[in-house]
Each structure stands twice: as structure tokens, then as C-alpha cells.
Amino acid sequence: xxxxxxxxxxxxxxxxxxxxxxxxxxxxxxxxxxxxxxxxxxxxxxxxxxxxxxxxxxxxxxxxxxxxxxxxxxxxxxxxxxxxxxxxxxxxxxxxxxxxxxxxxxxxxxxxxxxxxxxxxxxxxxxxxxxxxxxxxxxxxxxxxxxxxxxxxxxxxxxxxxxxxxxxxxxxxxxxxxxxxxxxxxxxxxxxxxxxxxxxxxxxxxxxxxxxxxxxxxxxxxxxxxxxxxxxxxxxxxxxxxxxxxxxxxxxxxxxxxxxxxxxxxxxxxxxxxxxxxxxxxxxxxxxxxxxxxxxxxxxxxxxxxxxxxxxxxxxxxxxxxxxxxxxxxxxxxxxxxxxxxxxxxxxxxxxxxxxxxxxxxxxxxxxxxxxxxxxxxxxxxxxxxxxxxxxxxxxxxxxxxxxxxxxxxxxxxxxxxxxxxxxxxxxxxxxxxxxxxxxxxxxxxxxxxxxxxxxxxxxxxxxxxxxxxxxxxxxxxxxxxxxxxxxxxxxxxxxxxxxxxxxxxxxxxxxxxxxxxxxxxxxxxxxxxxxxxxxxxxxxxxxxxxxxxxxxxxxxxxxxxxxxxxxxxxxxxxxxxxxxxxxxxxx
DNA sequence: GCCGTTTTCGGCCCGACTGTTTTCAGTCG
Numbered sequence: 001x002x003x004x005x006x007x008x009x010x011x012x013x014x015x016x017x018x019x020x021x022x023x024x025x026x027x028x029x030x031x032x033x034x035x036x037x038x039x040x041x042x043x044x045x046x047x048x049x050x051x052x053x054x055x056x057x058x059x060x061x062x063x064x065x066x067x068x069x070x071x072x073x074x075x076x077x078x079x080x081x082x083x084x085x086x087x088x089x090x091x092x093x094x095x096x097x098x099x100x101x102x103x104x105x106x107x108x109x110x111x112x113x114x115x116x117x118x119x120x121x122x123x124x125x126x127x128x129x130x131x132x133x134x135x136x137x138x139x140x141x142x143x144x145x146x147x148x149x150x151x152x153x154x155x156x157x158x159x160x161x162x163x164x165x166x167x168x169x170x171x172x173x174x175x176x177x178x179x180x181x182x183x184x185x186x187x188x189x190x191x192x193x194x195x196x197x198x199x200x201x202x203x204x205x206x207x208x209x210x211x212x213x214x215x216x217x218x219x220x221x222x223x224x225x226x227x228x229x230x231x232x233x234x235x236x237x238x239x240x241x242x243x244x245x246x247x248x249x250x251x252x253x254x255x256x257x258x259x260x261x262x263x264x265x266x267x268x269x270x271x272x273x274x275x276x277x278x279x280x281x282x283x284x285x286x287x288x289x290x291x292x293x294x295x296x297x298x299x300x301x302x303x304x305x306x307x308x309x310x311x312x313x314x315x316x317x318x319x320x321x322x323x324x325x326x327x328x329x330x331x332x333x334x335x336x337x338x339x340x341x342x343x344x345x346x347x348x349x350x351x352x353x354x355x356x357x358x359x360x361x362x363x364x365x366x367x368x369x370x371x372x373x374x375x376x377x378x379x380x381x382x383x384x385x386x387x388x389x390x391x392x393x394x395x396x397x398x399x400x401x402x403x404x405x406x407x408x409x410x411x412x413x414x415x416x417x418x419x420x421x422x423x424x425x426x427x428x429x430x431x432x433x434x435x436x437x438x439x440x441x442x443x444x445x446x447x448x449x450x451x452x453x454x455x456x457x458x459x460x461x462x463x464x465x466x467x468x469x470x471x472x473x474x475x476x477x478x479x480x481x482x483x484x485x486x487x488x489x490x491x492x493x494x495x496x497x498x499x500x501x502x503x504x505x506x507x508x509x510x511x512x513x514x515x516x517x518x519x520x521x522x523x524x525x526x527x528x529x530x531x532x533x534x535x536x537x538x539x540x541x542x543x544x545x546x547x548x549x550x551x552x553x554x555x556x557x558x559x560x561x562x563x564x565x566x567x568x569x570x571x572x573x574x575x576x577x578x579x580x581x582x583x584x585x586x587x588x
Numbered sequence: 589g590c591c592g593t594t595t596t597c598g599g600c601c602c603g604a605c606t607g608t609t610t611t612c613a614g615t616c617g
Contacts, residue, residue: 027590031589101616140608
């Protein structure tokens with residue numbers, strides 16, 4: 001079945017046809033809106049089709065829904081196919097290259113008979129080298145050179161970077177900017193500020209009342225390799241590291257409007273402007289314009305901006321154009337969980353040396369307690385991997401686990417000699433593999449000695465949706481299995497999420513009081529935010545853990561807090577904000 | 589083609605930047 005992404009691509013292609021052939025701007029936009037909505041769905045459009053709920057997707061009306069029905073039933077839609085045949089297929093191969101939109105793609109593919117999507121980029125490159133574009137109306141030397149560069153870049157296209165990669169780059173540049181005398185402040189925008197798990201471009205806002213004096217200073221930043229484009233309000237630079245950064249300049253009095261505009265998301269802004277239009281207001285980075293008298297209201301911060309629209313402040317993590325504006329109108333924006341609410345970390349790997357199924361940690365319990373103290377925690381859960389399942393006898397494993405327990409206790413006693421107060425509680429658990437058949441990789445008699453268990457998939461990732469669902473539910477059925485660790489198993493940009501029926505798993509967790517982990521390891525961030533939202537709406541609790549193998553990683557838990565916030569979590573949804581007594585009840 | 593506590597008809601988010609022109613088209617976010 002076509003994925004949401006594939007459907008969105010098809011709809012965009014049909015939209016492009018309407019744009020270049022029919023110049024039907026609004027029909028074009030209707031298709032683009034539908035594409036955006038489907039791309040941002042948290043469940044598959046196919047599932048909605050099965051439930052006959054396609055028209056509940058905002059932007060999908062009866063016509064597009066009918067075409068999608070046909071697409072799902074027959075594997076293709078005659079309408080989409082027919083529309084796309086009106087242009088040379090090479091046009092679709094050119095779309096997506098930076099600087100090539102529908103109009104240019106159409107003109108080039110038609111003039112040079114680019115009939116194949118797959119070879120279109122190469123064909124165009126060849127035409128450029130043979131100077132075949134020279135002399136075409138509207139194609140000057142600069143534009144042709146730009147197209148060549150864009151296609152070259154496409155061939156070594158980069159994947160979206162991790163938030164943990166992008167943030168430090170932005171942070172370093174921001175420190176530099178803040179040190180410039182006329183700069184009032186600076187801050188990241190876009191997906192960095194909304195704390196998405198991955199980031200495309202790095203956007204930064206600079207607040208100053210003297211843009212013309214400040215910009216030359218900004219461009220002295222030693223990491224810049226070249227200035228890609230420069231205008232009064234926006235400058236795009238490339239860093240020596242290869243990262244591209246957009247710098248937006250805003251004045252103090254319009255700072256709120258600027259931040260709001262460039263924080264996005266695009267869909268949030270579109271929804272917000274549609275809402276503003278009902279109040280005869282028009283929104284832009286410059287302010288809020290009353291279209292009746294053309295008066296512009298300047299917002300110095302975002303609170304003022306939203307207040308002018310009669311809305312409460314909407315945290316950046318929620319600005320995805322889903323239902324946050326509806327909720328804001330009702331004044332129902334939740335108080336999202338914060339890092340200061342976190343009272344402990346339940347997924348930590350110690351340096352206790354024994355034959356585990358996976359990697360050991362490198363830090364002692366003593367070091368972890370010291371770090372926990374600095375982080376203001378009240379409890380820790382130690383969850384080394386289970387002992388090797390096949391290579392050791394049950395009695396050997398028991399010996400190992402008993403020895404581990406003694407070591408943990410002695411480490412704790414040693415640590416407590418060094419501090420006056422603040423006794424941090426310790427839970428002795430394990431992270432246990434979920435085997436292919438859903439059995440836990442630890443024998444029953446050893447399980448009962450644990451305070452709690454995190455159960456996780458570390459193998460057989462490629463099972464079917466049904467097999468994985470059954471396997472996870474079976475594993476969670478054990479009374480000690482309180483937490484499902486890094487549930488989807490994804491490694492961002494490296495390994496896809498496992499296939500599973502998350503609605504069924506969430507229902508099971510709700511019924512049985514099981515907890516879903518939000519693993520804060522930067523390449524995991526798992527549960528992903530969209531599933532966090534589904535889980536929380538269903539009343540399932542989450543636990544935000546760092547999965548540290550080194551005390552230096554314990555502060556990573558903050559990244560998990562951002563994922564939880566993007567999933568609309570309040571502290572009541574997160575078990576490791578609870579008191580130790582209440583936590584124990586949840587782990588039961 | 590979609591949508592509706594102004595509307596089932598008549599609207600549909602808003603602006604920056606580049607390049608090619610000389611007032612605008614195309615693309616991007």
C-alpha cells in the first residue's frame with residue numbers, strides 16, 4: 001500500500017499539473033493542502049480508508065477521497081494517472097531540485113522532451129553542459145549556473161540532521177551573535193525551536209535596532225565559508241562544516257511577530273492566519289495588520305502576539321498545525337512537562353562487569369548517584385541488560401545477579417558517606433530482551449527478584465505488523481514487565497521503526513497499566529512524538545529515560561522531555577515526575 | 589477542490605529574495 005509520503009508526493013504532482021497546464025491556482029492549492037495534511041498524519045491514510053474516514057482529514061473532501069479510495073482498492077487512481085500524463089514524466093524528476101518549481105520543470109521537460117522521471121536530472125545536467133539552455137527566454141547565465149549547482153547538490157543530498165547535531169551549531173553561533181554590542185538577543189527558530197527530532201536547515205533570529213551596523217559584524221563569524229544570499233531582512237550563509245544557516249533580522253518592537261513567524265511551523269502559521277482572517281486580521285513577520293484600517297500592531301514578544309489574537313501562548317513544541325489552535329481557542333493548552341519536574345531516571349546501564357546480551361555501561365553506581373544528585377533527582381533505576389540467555393545456566397545467572405545487587409548496595413553506602421543529606425533511592429531492575437516469540441530473555445525465578453523490568457526489542461526487527469504486535473503484548477503481559485523500552489526500535493536515519501499495531505499496543509497498556517518509554521538517547525527519541533500523543537490521549541503513562549551508558553549521557557534526558565512536550569505530555573502523564581511512593585505503585 | 593458560530597457560494601496565508609526585467613515571475617519557507 002502506498003505510504004502517506006507517497007500519496008502526498010502524488011497529490012503534489014497532480015497539483016503541479018493543474019498549476020502549469022490549467023493555471024488553476026485554487027485547485028492546485030487544494031491538492032497541496034491535502035498533500036500537507038496526509039504527510040502530517042500520525043496514522044496511515046490506508047487505515048483511515050479502511051475506517052471510511054478519509055474525508056475527516058482536513059483538506060480532503062469528497063473528490064480527493066474518492067480518488068484515494070480507488071488508489072487503495074486498485075493500486076492506482078485513473079484520475080491521478082490521467083492528470084499526470086498531461087506532462088512529460090521528466091518534469092517530476094526535476095521537481096524537488098532547489099530552485100526548480102513546477103513552471104521551470106514543465107518548460108524544460110517539454111522543450112527537451114524529458115520523458116523519464118529517473119533520468120531527468122542527468123539529462124538536464126547534460127543539456128546545461130552543452131549550452132542548450134542558453135538563449136531561452138528567462139534563462140540567464142546566473143539562473144542556469146544556479147540550476148547546475150542545485151542538481152549537483154541533489155546528487156549528494158544530505159539527510160536531515162539530528163536535533164542533537166543542529167542545536168550545538170546554532171548555540172555556538174548564537175553565543176557569537178550575542179557578543180556583538182548592538183545585538184539585543186538571538187535565538188534559534190524553526191524545527192530547532194520546536195524541538196523536532198530532526199532538523200533540516202538551521203534558522204536563527206537576531207534582535208537589533210541597527211541592522212545595517214550589525215550585519216557586517218555577523219558576517220565576520222569565522223565559521224562562515226560563503227554567503228549564499230543576502231537581503232535586508234534575511235541572510236543565508238554556509239558554514240565551513242557544510243551546514244546552511246538562515247539569519248533573520250528583527251527589531252525589538254516587532255520581535256514577537258518575527259519569532260512567531262519563523263518558528264512556524266508552516267502549517268501552524270497557515271491555520272493561525274486563517275483564524276486571524278475571521279477577525280479581519282492579517283499576520284506576518286512584521287506584525288498584526290487590521291485589514292479594515294491598515295493599522296499594524298507590533299508584538300514585542302510572542303505572548304503579546306497570541307494575546308492580540310485572543311489566544312493563550314502556544315508553546316513552540318505544539319505548533320504543528322494540528323489541533324493546537326482549536327485547543328487554544330477553548331483555553332485548553334496544557335501545562336507541558338518540564339525538565340524540572342523530572343525526579344529520576346529509570347534506564348541506566350552501570351559498569352558492573354558480566355556477560356550481558358548487549359553493551360555494558362562505563363560508569364559506577366557511585367558516579368551515577370553523584371550525577372543524579374547534581375540533576376536534583378530523588379531516585380534511580382538501574383537497568384543493565386539481562387545476562388546472556390543461552391550461554392549461562394540459571395544458577396550462574398542467579399550468582400551474577402546476586403553479586404550485582406551486593407555491589408550496587410555497597411556502592412550506594414560508599415556514596416552516602418560522602419553526602420550529608422538527600423538519600424537517593426535505588427531500584428534494581430534489568431532491561432530484558434523481548435525474544436522473537438515474545439518470551440522474555442530471563443527465567444521466571446530470576447525475574448521475581450527484580451524491582452522492575454524494562455522489556456525491549458533488540459533483535460528480529462523485520463517481523464510483520466501482527467507478529468511484532470503479538471510479541472510485544474506477550475512480553476508486556478509478564479507482571480514484572482512494567483515498561484516497554486524504546487518501543488519502535490528506530491535509529492534515526494539508520495533503522496526504521498518496527499511495524500506494529502500501536503493502537504492495539506496502546507489499548508493493552510491502558511488496560512494493564514503498562515508504561516511506554518520515551519527513550520531520550522539522541523538517535524532514538526523513541527517513542528516518537530506522534531505516538532506519544534496517541535498514547536497520552538488514550539490515558540497511557542510514559543517514562544522519560546536517558547538510557548545512559550555513561551554519566552555524561554544522563555543530561556540527555558532533556559531531549560526526551562522535548563519529545564514528550566511535542567506529544568502534549570503534562571507531568572501527570574510522566575511517571576518519573578511522581579514521588580517515589582507513587583512511582584512504585586505505577587511499577588506494580 | 590475544499591470549506592463554513594459571518595457563508596452551501598465565494599472566498600481561499602503572507603512576504604522575502606533572486607533573476608530577468610524595468611514592474612514581474614518563480615521559488616521558497
